Amino acid sequence: MPTLDEVARLAGVSRATASRAINGGSRVSAKAAEAVSEAVRTLGYTPNPAARSLVTRRTDSVALVVPEPDERVFSDPFFARTLHVVTRVLSERDLQVVLLIAQGGEEERMLRYLRGRHVDGAIVVSHHRSDALPDHLAAIGLPNVFIGRPWTSEDLVSYVDSDNVGAGRQATRVLVDRGCRRIGTIAGPADMHAGWDRLTGWRAELAENGLSDEAMVEGDFTEDGGAVACGRLLDAHPHLDGIFAASDLMAAGALRCLGERGLRVPDDIALIGFDDLGTAARTLPPLTTMTNPIVAMATEACRLLLAQLDGTTTLPRRVVFAPELVRRTSA
Amino acid sequence: MPTLDEVARLAGVSRATASRAINGGSRVSAKAAEAVSEAVRTLGYTPNPAARSLVTRRTDSVALVVPEPDERVFSDPFFARTLHVVTRVLSERDLQVVLLIAQGGEEERMLRYLRGRHVDGAIVVSHHRSDALPDHLAAIGLPNVFIGRPWTSEDLVSYVDSDNVGAGRQATRVLVDRGCRRIGTIAGPADMHAGWDRLTGWRAELAENGLSDEAMVEGDFTEDGGAVACGRLLDAHPHLDGIFAASDLMAAGALRCLGERGLRVPDDIALIGFDDLGTAARTLPPLTTMTNPIVAMATEACRLLLAQLDGTTTLPRRVVFAPELVRRTSA
DNA sequence: CAGTTTGGTGGAAGCGCTCCCACGGTCACG
DNA sequence: CGTGACCGTGGGAGCGCTTCCACCAAACTG
Secondary structure (H helix, E strand, O other), X not given: OOOHHHHHHHHOOOHHHHHHHHOOOOOOOHHHHHXXXXXXXXXXXXXXXXXXXXXXXXXXXXXXXXXXXXXXXXXXXXXXXXXXXXXXXXXXXXXXXXXXXXXHHHHHHHHHHHHOOXXXXXXXXXXXXXXXXXXXXXXXXXXXXXXXXXXXXXXXXXXXXXXXXXXXXXXXXXXXXXXXXXXXXXXXXXXXXXXXXXXXXXXXXXHHOOOOOOOEEEOOOOHHHHHHHHXXXXXXXXXXXXXXXXXXXXXXXXXXXXXXXXXXXXXXXXXXXXXXXXXXXXXXXXXXXXXXXXXXXXXXXXHHHHHHHHOOOOOOOEEEEOOOEEOOXXX | OOOHHHHHHHHOOXXXXXXXXXXXXXXXXXXXXXXXXXXXXXXOOOOOHHHHHHHHOOOOEEEEEEOOOHXXXXXXXXXXXXXXXXXXXXXXXXXXXXXXXXXXXXXXXXXXXXXXXXXXXXXXXXXXXXXXXXXXXXXXXXXXXXXXXXXXXXXXXXXXXXXXXXXXXXXXXXXXXXXXXXXXXXXXXXXXXXHHHHHHHHHHHHHHOOOOOOOEEEOOOOHHHHHHHHHHHHHXXXXXXXXXXXXHHHHHHHXXXXXXXXXOXXXXXXXXXXXXXXXXXXXXXXXXXXXXXXXXXXXXXXXXXXXXXXXXXXXOXXXXXXXXXXXXOOO
8 A cells, every 4th residue: 555655755745745735735836736646646545544543633434323223223214314314414524424323232332432432423313211322422522413302401412303392283283173082192212202202292282172192102113013002002092083103104003003903094093193204105095294304404413513523613502493294195 | 532651651561561451461461461451441541543553454344335325225124134244243353344335426435435444344235237346346455245246257256145046946936836827027136146146047947847938027126116017017917927026125016016906916916025034024915935044144244254354265255045935925 | 500481571663644843935025 | 135924845743552572580491
């Protein structure tokens, strides 16, 4: 592998000048710059990232941390989209994204990786109450942004989120408005804010309409989990006429369950989901749902992280986006 | 951040001894080792990976290269499983896996990353004819193993594969044996060996039984693509009584299409898939299919790569695993 | 008891790079 | 023509680590 020294020698300049020419080129004469880039080309020179980051103290890569079992990461379009957007936005600044899936016992491993400063910063998505990620990241001193409100004191970390409470209310209102009076919900996991907040919204809307909020069952944001949860919900409350599922994947599972029980959607029972990431449009019938503003959230998360990396901002910031209703046929 | 120097000073030994104590500890007295690990603990020391890899010329990380659009990577359980297994096997050697998804124009970016020696080696999965990945990797001189036979001269690269030709034959034979005589196939992309070989197997088995191999349509290994392909297949050949789909995802799409056309599976038309990664068991009816020996392939790929990294092997090697038939109800 | 192996140790070189700083040359200005 | 500003340049230090090598003491050998 050619080194900077060889490039400099071939170009007839000093190592310092070669370095400057390669990185930005300010304070370098056009002649020198040309000679260097010529030398780079003929030698096929690639800078050694280890040597570079040893002195710059930057690695030019960022972790996308997902504290979830990988089967979920790979089956929920939410993560695919997030990774896609994050990768795209950060690649504009030539930052490499490293996907860190911390399943089960792997958490310690992941923390070791972050502690070792293999990355300049981290974006955390889908964090659970039990992983003390905000604390750990603070202890490590690594710039970070959460996608989805973290379980910690509000003003300690930067995050982006969608207005899940408001969206939960709005979704429930759709059911109320079409005349449903016995409305159940398949909630998300109680240890995740997204699940919890949507449930809160559902409760609030029911309360405002004087309806019972007893028909609640907790799902796990997966399709199979949604089907199971739906079964339990119907067993306990056979006469439901509306269900709010906290994710489209769970709604798809519910749809399967309802079909098996001979219930027609939306005639016998209306169903509204959450996310609108493709699944909703593909089910039979297509799901009425709330959008999950992933693109906006992920983009903003990158912006916030970049600001931290640049040293522009230090104080934690939060940005909240509003989901929108998408009417299809299930409700 | 504490450095090795500080650790050494606190432990009352030289930097050299501290380094030895931290890495393996051979040729270090028990007393010194204890003092060092004590110092490491109190200081919260973590080695600087950049400094380390500058001298060792290793990065202790390995790329999993997937030259596919990310929506496919995240919707096909094949990749999730592969990543899972690779991560697990390599983590035993404390190697970090970096997922490199090279979609569209990102290919150059990915090559730059590999050329920059950010990783010690690469495992490539799902390679297409057009990406000149084998050549590029050879040019870079990066140890690598392909999962799935690459498009290049056989003995240039190491790879693991499953016997797709044989499995294609066997799947087709299942249809023949149950009495099907007009057998179509939804093939994989022609620029991927897995697709091509399964098609070859299908052709061979039909030929041996004196049946026509005209009913062929190319899919893209996705569910939606499978549905579309199935539609085209039926339009061109309305009287098929059996279909071999080159992946379960495509078979699931076909199932949807067949359902919409009022065709019962397997009574009107038998269907056999490929992969058996969960999807097959969840469809209605459950799919008869061929297993895709991912665990074996991924594990072996890791072994082959590790051998290259250790310098144990230099010559390219190939290992082929045999898929097995799983009988369910669709055929 | 001299001569050899052995194990533990520290000094020091050096991995490839960036960046501070000092230096000389050029130019505009008074 | 002297002075200062400015630009492009190269020397050199040093980032944090591993590893070669020389060294010494202790434990062997014949």
